[in-house]
């Protein structure tokens with residue numbers, strides 16, 4: 215269907231640097247149809263996609279898991295790490311033994327990592343802390359909690375301050391316990407939108423893949439933008455991006471399925487998520 219009479223396609227883009235390599239060279243103006251881009255924190259995009267305010271977005275992989283019946287996943291796009299990720303960080307004010315039965319402040323920006331933290335605390339370490347949602351500000355969070363979870367650029371900035379807290383990198387802990395990849399974000403499209411306008415979503419998908427490819431061949435522009443907007447050195451960002459993977463192949467899928475399984479075992483998910491990919495309109499012609 216031609217979307218010229220309906221509303222422009224609404225796209226969600228994660229504002230954190232971890233997703234920039236996929237979006238940096240993506241130019242919505244270059245598409246032959248109207249699109250509007252919403253740049254937001256993951257939790258906001260999770261909610262907007264679920265209620266249909268937006269049609270396609272990078273979202274928390276956990277949010278995909280809860281609503282997978284309504285979504286297709288876009289092939290070979292993710293934010294993943296095999297081990298250290300450096301931006302999913304638990305800052306400990308108290309010793310770990312106390313944190314395990316104490317209070318943890320959770321950033322309201324996340325969905326995947328708050329549930330990953332619960333898996334780590336309860337399944338791996340045998341703890342039972344209480345959790346409290348909080349705006350992502352390290353000092354405020356730790357005023358009345360034993361530990362604080364931050365993600366994305368909030369975690370990066372906090373890791374640069376001279377805070378003196380012990381820090382756990384949840385990508386690293388996950389990998390040490392499971393030997394697996396961890397996928398934090400996926401790109402999802404609402405099925406109802408994809409049925410209405412398959413060609414347009416395929417075109418957006420192809421443009422995102424092209425942008426990811428361009429970034430992987432030369433990270434210079436993304437690194438310069440990160441230095442400009444967030445700060446830090448070229449070496450910092452080179453190292454940061456070298457630990458992130460934006461593919462979603464069999465290895466990342468196996469890691470994510472294990473995360474979903476553990477989430478189900480803890481009652482954080484009720485059914486096995488369906489990772490069906492967006493069907494390509496050209497394949498069906």
Ligand SMILES: C=C(O[C@@H]1C=C(C(=O)O)C=C[C@H]1O)C(=O)O
Nearest residue numbers: 256274301324325326327366398
């Ligand atoms: C790697 C990261 O992954 C992010 C973590 C998310 C979550 O915890 O829900 C969502 C999107 C990802 O972009 C990060 O924030 O640093």
